[in-house]
Every structure is written in C-alpha cells, then in structure tokens.
Amino acid sequence: xxxxSVETFDLKRLEVLDETxxxxxxxxxxxSPDQLVSLYESMMLSRLMDARMLNLQRxxxxxxxxxxxxxxxxxxxxxxxxxxxxxxxxxxxxLGARLMRGEPLTNPLFLFNGHEEGNVIPDNDRTLPIxxxxxxxxxxxxGLAYGSRLxxxxxxxxxxxxxxGSSSEGDxxxxxxxxxxxxxxxIFFCQNNQFAISTPKEFQTKSATIAQKAxxxxxxxxxxxxxxxxxxxxxxxxxxxxxxxxxxxSLIEAVTFRMGVHTTADDPTRYxxxxxxxxxEKKDPLIRFKIYLTxxxxxxxxxEEKLTxxxxxxxxEAVAEFEAGRKTTPDAPFDFVFGTRHGIIEDQRKAFLARxxxxxxxx
Amino acid sequence: xxxxxxxQALNTTLHRAMATDxxxxxxxxxxxxxxxxxxxxxxxxxxxGRDRVIDAPVAESGILGVAIGMAVAGLKPVVEMQFSGxxxxxxxxxxxxxxxxxxxxxxxxxxxxxxxxxxxxxxxxLEHHSESKEVFYSHTAGVKVVIPSSxxxxxxxxxxxxxxxxxxxxxxxxxSYRSFKEAVKEEQFSIGTAQVVEAGxxxxxxxxxxxxxxxxxxxxxxxKEREFSPEIIDLLTISPMDTAAIVASVKKTGRCVVxxxxxxxxxxxxxxxxxxxxxxxxYLEAPxxxxxxxxxxxxxxxxxxxxxxxxADIIQAVQKTLSF
Numbered sequence: 091x092x093x094x095s096v097e098t099f100d101l102k103r104l105e106v107l108d109e110t111x112x113x114x115x116x117x118x119x120x121x122s123p124d125q126l127v128s129l130y131e132s133m134m135l136s137r138l139m140d141a142r143m144l145n146l147q148r149x150x151x152x153x154x155x156x157x158x159x160x161x162x163x164x165x166x167x168x169x170x171x172x173x174x175x176x177x178x179x180x181x182x183x184x185l186g187a188r189l190m191r192g193e194p195l196t197n198p199l200f201l202f203n204g205h206e207e208g209n210v211i212p213d214n215d216r217t218l219p220i221x222x223x224x225x226x227x228x229x230x231x232x233g234l235a236y237g238s239r240l241x242x243x244x245x246x247x248x249x250x251x252x253x254x255g256s257s258s259e260g261d262x263x264x265x266x267x268x269x270x271x272x273x274x275x276x277i278f279f280c281q282n283n284q285f286a287i288s289t290p291k292e293f294q295t296k297s298a299t300i301a302q303k304a305x306x307x308x309x310x311x312x313x314x315x316x317x318x319x320x321x322x323x324x325x326x327x328x329x330x331x332x333x334x335x336x337x338x339x340s341l342i343e344a345v346t347f348r349m350g351v352h353t354t355a356d357d358p359t360r361y362x363x364x365x366x367x368x369x370x371e372k373k374d375p376l377i378r379f380k381i382y383l384t385x386x387x388x389x390x391x392x393x394e395e396k397l398t399x400x401x402x403x404x405x406x407e408a409v410a411e412f413e414a415g416r417k418t419t420p421d422a423p424f425d426f427v428f429g430t431r432h433g434i435i436e437d438q439r440k441a442f443l444a445r446x447x448x449x450x451x452x453x
Numbered sequence: 454x455x456x457x458x459x460x461q462a463l464n465t466t467l468h469r470a471m472a473t474d475x476x477x478x479x480x481x482x483x484x485x486x487x488x489x490x491x492x493x494x495x496x497x498x499x500x501x502g503r504d505r506v507i508d509a510p511v512a513e514s515g516i517l518g519v520a521i522g523m524a525v526a527g528l529k530p531v532v533e534m535q536f537s538g539x540x541x542x543x544x545x546x547x548x549x550x551x552x553x554x555x556x557x558x559x560x561x562x563x564x565x566x567x568x569x570x571x572x573x574x575x576x577x578x579l580e581h582h583s584e585s586k587e588v589f590y591s592h593t594a595g596v597k598v599v600i601p602s603s604x605x606x607x608x609x610x611x612x613x614x615x616x617x618x619x620x621x622x623x624x625x626x627x628x629s630y631r632s633f634k635e636a637v638k639e640e641q642f643s644i645g646t647a648q649v650v651e652a653g654x655x656x657x658x659x660x661x662x663x664x665x666x667x668x669x670x671x672x673x674x675x676x677k678e679r680e681f682s683p684e685i686i687d688l689l690t691i692s693p694m695d696t697a698a699i700v701a702s703v704k705k706t707g708r709c710v711v712x713x714x715x716x717x718x719x720x721x722x723x724x725x726x727x728x729x730x731x732x733x734x735x736y737l738e739a740p741x742x743x744x745x746x747x748x749x750x751x752x753x754x755x756x757x758x759x760x761x762x763x764x765a766d767i768i769q770a771v772q773k774t775l776s777f
Binding site for chain 2: 153154201203204205206222223224226255256258259260261286287288289293294295353355356360361418420422423424426427434435438439442445446
C-alpha cells in the first residue's frame, strides 16, 4: 500500500516593522498613540536601567548581573497584550517586562546586591519572582493558568518567558505537553537570542526553528522578528485572545539578539564575532521603533530628550534609595524556612543572633 | 616549582587524561568553545576537537543520561554540571540509573563516569550558585562523592575519579578555585582515603572542601593564642567515608570538631558523629562539636557571610571542646 500523508505542517514568520522603520500597514496592530509611546518608554527605561546597573556592577556596587540590552523589543510588548489579572512567569532576562508589571525600580538593585527583598512585589501582583534554573518556571505557568480557570477565572491566562537554551530542558517539553493535554491558557514566549551563554543555536537544537516545536505538542506556533515590537505585540495578542477564548496554549519564538554579556561574569568575545554584534546593532528595536513613532508624528527629538532626562532622574532616585540602604533584619532567612514555627529552627535562630552579637556582625 | 591554582590543576589533569586515554570525553554546558564558565575545561576543545569535547544542549538530565550510555559503551565521560545548583535536574538519572546499573545487572553493566560540579558559597553569586548539597549524592548508594580542597589534591583526585570503576560526583569548592596557589608535587591520593594534614594528640578537627582552608587558618590563629596539638583531617571523599581514619584519630585525641559548610541537619557531620558514636564513644572526653551552616535556604550574598561558618566559629568550637 502506498504511504499516505497523515499530517502536513506549515510555519509562519511575522514581521510588521522592519529595521528601517517601514511598517506593513495591513499587519499593523491597533495600538493607540498613548500605548505606543508608553511601550517605547518602557523599552527605553529597560535599556537605560540595564546600562546603569552594568555601571554599578563594574564599580562593585552590584553582584553578577544578567543584561537584556537589545532584547527590549521582545520582552516588553507581550506585557501590553496581557492584563494585570493575568499571570506573568519570567526567567531572568526581561527587566523591562517586570518593570511594566509594576515591579519597583529599586527591586533589581536590591536583588542583584544580594537581597531577597528585591524579589518582593506589590501585593496581589501576579508576577512570579525571577527563575534562574532554566525552564523550571514553565510548568508553573501551566499550573497557574489551569488553576485560575478551575477556580472560576475563565479569562485568566499565563504568559511565560524563557530563552532558546531553555528549549532543550525536559521541563520545557513537559510544560508544553501538559499545556496541550490540559488545554491550559498559556502563552509560551521564547526569546531566542541566539546564544545560551556561549552555545549557539545549532548546538542547542537541530530544529530549524524553536517555533516548530509547538507542532509536536498540538498547539499553534509562530516565529516573529523579536526586534520588531509590533510583530511581537501582534503575535502575543492573538495567542492571548485564543487562550482567553478557551482555545488553549501557543508557542511564540521571538528571534532577537543579546547585544551584551550573558551576565557580567561572561566574556562574549570568546565565542562570537564582532561582525555579528555589529549586524544586530543595525536591527536595534529602539531605533526602528523611534523611526516609526516619528513618522506617525507622535515622537520627536525634543520628546526623546525629555524622556531620557525623565528616566534618568527616575533611575537616579531609585539608585539613591538603594544606596541609602534598606533596614534589613539579619535573621530574616529563619522567618521563611517554613510557614510554621519549629524548635530546631528557632534554636538555630537564637544561636545565630547570639553569634552576631559576639562577633559584632551587622546585617 | 611554579605555583598553580585549583582551576589550573584540574585543567592540567583533564588535558593529560584526554591525551593519554582516548576513551575520556568531556561534555557539558559551555565546556567547549568557551572553556567552561570557570575555565576548567579551557583549551580542551582546541586540543581534542568537538567529538570529544561536547558543548551540550542545556539539559542536565540529558547530559547525565547520555553519559551513562557512553560509559556503558566503553567511554569514560567526564561531564560538567555548570553549577551544583543546576544538578538536581539530573538527579533521577543519578539515583535511578547511574548508581544502580551495576546492582541491577549484577555487575554486567557498569557506569564509570565523573560528574564535576562547582559548589559552595562565598563568591557573591546569584541564587542556586552557593549551596553545599554533597549529601544529596552521598545519600545515594552506588555513587562516590569526592571533594578536593587544594591545587595539590584536586588533580590526583580527579584522575582517580576518572580511573574509578563507578560513578563519581566530583564537587569542586568554587571559593577555592583561584583563592590560593600551591607548588604542586606529585602526591598520591585515592578515593575513599582521608588525609591527615597535620598529626596531633589533643583534638581531631575534620573538614573538607573550602572549609578546609578556613579550618587551617583558624587553627593557625588559635595556635598564636594557646598551645595545643591538633590532628587535622581532610576528608576528601565524603562517600565511601574513611571511617578508619576518623576512628583512629578520635581514639588517640578523645576530642573532635567537625567543620562543614552545608546546613546543619542530616549532613556529613551527622554521619561522622554517628561513626564516632559507633566505634569510639568510650574514648571521648568531650562531646563532638559541629560547626555548620544553619537549616535555612542559602541566603543571597548580602547575608551569605553571616550564615557561612566562620573562622571565629571554628576557634570557638575548638576552644569549647578542648576545655570541656
């Protein structure tokens, strides 16, 4: 008997705004001027905050730091496509997204200065803390989405972010499979920035795209230009709408580029050529978005200057608050081991406090 | 003789092992082109090529699982977990297969491989980069757990791990990677054998990993204040533990302090004290003291130094035990 084709697959790539600032008007999402400007501000805040934190790190005032410069067009727009009542489950390279979700600007400063307090967000904010163990956060997104629905919140979705390296982990595959089976309203958003520390995509997967992995788990997958904020927004919005309507999960691969270090402990010159970085500099999401806004006559150099000054003042204020220090209790770690008090932990706390007194340590 | 640090000692050993035995293979995240995030595998990719120095996909379970197959097929994989905090993803392959294949097949299939992983605190790192969880692996029968403490013992122990017929978890104290150098002489170290670093008669002090260095410094400090004769033991292998060395020493000194970086409960110190209880209780002149971290989730680096055992803690425990 002849072999029959049982399934055929197709995979699309979405591009709306190219690197020269030219927009495909048929695909242009319906965002108001206020929304567009607000998105640009968020991307700029992320960029400038990264630069400031890098500077503080080089001065020894912060510890090891992941940097998201170049990826703002990928990680910021999806947050505009969800609501405060939705869940945001990130990794660690989406600073702008977290700030858009309402995280105080002082948080990353305290966190990367070694204070768990920098993970604390406003009450009722549905944003999980950063997740360093790759892909381990993805099954949580499935549980959050499923759990919220089961508790009667039919419209709530979970937006989960991760990187290309994470797509190799078992947790990634298990999460997508679960989401498919449970028809969970999750948007899996991959920032494919080309390198997992030093490991290029071709060592990471033999698949031509990460988006196509969706097919294996029975969900829609799409690749987008990750430096094109409009394409990223549009693809996310469509996936969010499907999830809200009970049509289940989606996978989005945003192809972008980490213009700087993986973390400050990394030296990218060991594994990638300068030419590659220069090529991607031309694709900078901020540059093309600025051209787009300018053409729309909702942006100009004057506004740009004012915005930069405003953001810098905001950052200065946050840094000043950070440098003034925070009242920390040295024994706080004992408070959060368990939700219940136990003799052995309290005995150790007493010993710890007595030891601090004796040795003159200060938290 | 030129002095080298622990990273250089490990790197030299890997180069030599790969040059002398073509069954040895290195695999892990960023171990090839990048030479490892701590540069322990630096230059191996250039020297031995991509077939034997594999930049693995980010998949710790896959790395160990594939290495098990490679080992059964006759290779000697030396795989790297980039940080011990990322090794738990491979735990099911370790507990479920690497540790058991010898038993399950009654010796027909064996798993001679090494899993290297930097561990421990004190380097101002991010979350998951500072824990000491050696007990996860030492609590798994069929797995050997080795922890070097110096440039001198790191190389020979890594070679012994590569030569060993069983899976060896080789935990590298990252705080000691570059903190001091030694003129490395060819010395013999074998798995399962502790080293008496200093012989003495008043008190046995046992440690391993980065705390070994702090222990030596604490003893040196205390010697300036009082005369005493400590016997210092570097455990080197957590499992199978050199109980004979511990018991012989405690029978001689009658006093003992154990210094571990890991949290207090259920750690190697607990096991050492149990061994002393079993075999040398009647020789004790004082309760055995342990100096450890607390039973809390390892704090981020702003509080880290408050929680790690300090030299002052070691001195205090030794004083208390001596004067009991």
